[in-house]
Amino acid sequence: MSQSTTRRIDSLANTDVWQTVCTQQDLVSNSGVVVWLDGAQVALFYLPGAEGRSLYAIDNHDPQSGANVIGRGLVGSIKGDLVVASPIYKQHFRLEDGSCLEYPQQRLRVWPVRLNGGVVEVGVA
Numbered sequence: 589m590s591q592s593t594t595r596r597i598d599s600l601a602n603t604d605v606w607q608t609v610c611t612q613q614d615l616v617s618n619s620g621v622v623v624w625l626d627g628a629q630v631a632l633f634y635l636p637g638a639e640g641r642s643l644y645a646i647d648n649h650d651p652q653s654g655a656n657v658i659g660r661g662l663v664g665s666i667k668g669d670l671v672v673a674s675p676i677y678k679q680h681f682r683l684e685d686g687s688c689l690e691y692p693q694q695r696l697r698v699w700p701v702r703l704n705g706g707v708v709e710v711g712v713a
Contacts, residue, residue, distance in 0.1 A: 603700045603711030610708045615643075620659035620672065622648050625710055630699060631659035631672070632708060633683055638670060644683040645701035645710050650674045651694045658696065 609623040615634035623630050629648035636642050648658045653676040661672040664680075666689060671680040680689040686696035700711035 605713035606709035622659035645699040
């Protein structure tokens with residue numbers, strides 16, 4: 589079982605460099621799509637009805653199975669936290685910070701992400 593590298597970014601204000609990865613039309617409501625960003629597969633989750641943020645960017649690599657499948661996971665809510673369930677072993681990762689509910693030692697990398705004039709941008713710095 590491998591563990592993903594963690595880099596948590598708490599504020600979009602700290603991001604100076606944004607990279608366009610797709611358009612808003614490429615997103616699927618309440619589901620994930622995967623984009624390539626600087627050598628990493630990033631799963632984007634677009635949740636237009638969610639309170640607060642509606643777009644999340646998280647590592648597509650499942651540390652439990654070693655497969656790149658997080659973007660195919662089911663999105664839901666557990667105890668008020670928005671989560672994605674890995675499609676293989678069904679462990680849940682918080683979309684906000686990438687932490688795993690069942691295995692606290694596992695964490696997925698998260699990126700700042702935003703919609704900007706119809707395009708999706710991910711923070712890279």
